[in-house]
Amino acid sequence: MTNHSITPSPNNPRVELINQASLQPFTTFGVSSTCDHLYRIDEIEELRLATQYLEDPLILGGGSNILPMGNITRNVLRVELKGIERVEETDEYALVKIAAGEVWHNVVLWAIDQDLAGIENLSLIPGTTGAAPIQNIGAYGIELSSVFHSLEALELGSGQQKDFLTEDCRFGYRDSIFKNDLRGRMVITSVTLKLSKQHNVHTSYGAIQQTLEEWNIKDPGIRDVSKAVIHIRQSKLPDPAQLGNAGSFFKNPVISASAFEDLKKQYPEIPGYPAGNEVKVPAGWLIETVGWKGKRVGNVGSYAKQALVLVNFGEAKGEDVWAFAQEIIGSVEQKFAIRLVPEVNIWS
Numbered sequence: 419m420t421n422h423s424i425t426p427s428p429n430n431p432r433v434e435l436i437n438q439a440s441l442q443p444f445t446t447f448g449v450s451s452t453c454d455h456l457y458r459i460d461e462i463e464e465l466r467l468a469t470q471y472l473e474d475p476l477i478l479g480g481g482s483n484i485l486p487m488g489n490i491t492r493n494v495l496r497v498e499l500k501g502i503e504r505v506e507e508t509d510e511y512a513l514v515k516i517a518a519g520e521v522w523h524n525v526v527l528w529a530i531d532q533d534l535a536g537i538e539n540l541s542l543i544p545g546t547t548g549a550a551p552i553q554n555i556g557a558y559g560i561e562l563s564s565v566f567h568s569l570e571a572l573e574l575g576s577g578q579q580k581d582f583l584t585e586d587c588r589f590g591y592r593d594s595i596f597k598n599d600l601r602g603r604m605v606i607t608s609v610t611l612k613l614s615k616q617h618n619v620h621t622s623y624g625a626i627q628q629t630l631e632e633w634n635i636k637d638p639g640i641r642d643v644s645k646a647v648i649h650i651r652q653s654k655l656p657d658p659a660q661l662g663n664a665g666s667f668f669k670n671p672v673i674s675a676s677a678f679e680d681l682k683k684q685y686p687e688i689p690g691y692p693a694g695n696e697v698k699v700p701a702g703w704l705i706e707t708v709g710w711k712g713k714r715v716g717n718v719g720s721y722a723k724q725a726l727v728l729v730n731f732g733e734a735k736g737e738d739v740w741a742f743a744q745e746i747i748g749s750v751e752q753k754f755a756i757r758l759v760p761e762v763n764i765w766s
């Protein structure tokens with residue numbers, strides 16, 4: 419591949435190639451790890467060439483949902499395309515097309531400035547817009563799927579553009595077709611959202627209402643909701659710039675209603691939230707109940723304010739985090755017969 423025209427040169431500032439690149443500055447866990455070749459690309463035609471000619475690359479956005487382990491003997495392609503455009507307008511909504519490399523939180527702030535509603539509850543989620551559909555990012559009662567319109571992607575190998583509408587993406591809780599049938603096969607280049615000009619704010623989830631009441635805000639707008647979400651998140655989630663982490667390490671398990679009833683007989687205080695006909699149990703509660711919350715082994719721990727977030731105290735390797743995660747999985751399975759599944763993408 420290196421002889422091809424995407425080879426970086428002084429005449430081609432749109433591609434930067436770093437050989438034996440450290441992934442530490444490019445991933446929020448901050449574990450030491452390298453990859454053979456890291457390509458940073460901010461232009462669509464160069465990206466198309468890369469998808470055609472790079473052998474089986476791993477795709478990197480903001481690195482906030484990845485645990486790299488050891489030295490990765492693969493090409494890594496960092497998508498840095500930029501741009502936000504209003505592509506369609508009605509009285510009710512605007513369609514907004516966002517390039518994959520735009521930082522998600524900047525998009526949220528941009529939408530609020532444009533008086534467009536729908537993503538304010540997703541404030542301060544780290545990472546890029548191109549990664550948002552991969553696990554259908556969600557927080558505070560809203561998932562990306564509720565405002566998603568479509569996306570464009572390049573197919574690895576052929577370099578062909580593929581368009582996906584909502585129904586093609588098979589969105590679920592922390593899930594999409596891109597984590598299943600199409601895992602590692604598409605590079606998302608843009609995401610189009612349908613944002614509303616009518617503001618129906620969602621304040622019922624978590625501590626949003628309580629925070630707004632404390633601030634004496636009676637008729638909240640989208641900016642108030644965003645500020646409340648930012649405040650809540652900053653009070654309980656570690657800032658990756660201070661303490662390496664990738665947010666929730668595990669997904670919240672979804673179990674059958676009857677399994678939940680059985681658990682409730684043994685543990686009357688177990689929390690559970692309806693998820694269709696099933697029940698979502700907070701993994702943070704399971705981890706706290708088996709005693710891992712705030713515990714540290716070497717350079718890895720479970721965060722003291724949020725058990726579901728595993729943290730790197732500075733010198734941890736990916737393998738150390740993974741070993742710690744296995745201990746938690748084992749303890750939770752032994753006590754509750756529930757097997758936690760990582761939300762974080764493991765690169766090895």
Ligand code: FAD
Pocket residue numbers: 446476477478479480481482483484497518543544545546547548549550552553554555556557604605606607655656657658663664665666763
């Ligand atoms: P990366 O970590 O770089 O990649 C994640 C996955 O997407 C990888 O499999 C990668 O190969 C793939 N990918 C990335 N870009 C592309 C692309 N353009 N095309 C194809 N595949 C791609 N998530 C939530 O849902 N809700 C939360 O509330 C939340 N809170 C968080 C809080 C903290 C402190 C942290 C550190 C993380 C949190 N996360 C949360 C997880 C994370 O922010 C999201 O998963 C985010 O979408 C990851 O974006 P990224 O650009 O960093 O992706």
Ligand code: EPU
Pocket residue numbers: 556557558559624664665666667668669670689700701702703704706711723724725726761
């Ligand atoms: N809980 C505990 N102990 C803890 C943490 C949580 O008992 O240490 C229990 C409590 O009962 C609490 C409940 O879990 O009421 C829910 O906690 P929280 O509101 O903090 O949310 P979560 O279920 O732990 C999920 C997402 C987060 C998202 C928040 C807010 C997953 C895997 N995680 O966390 O997303 O920000 O809700 O909507 O669904 C991420 O995906 O990286 C992420 C941070």
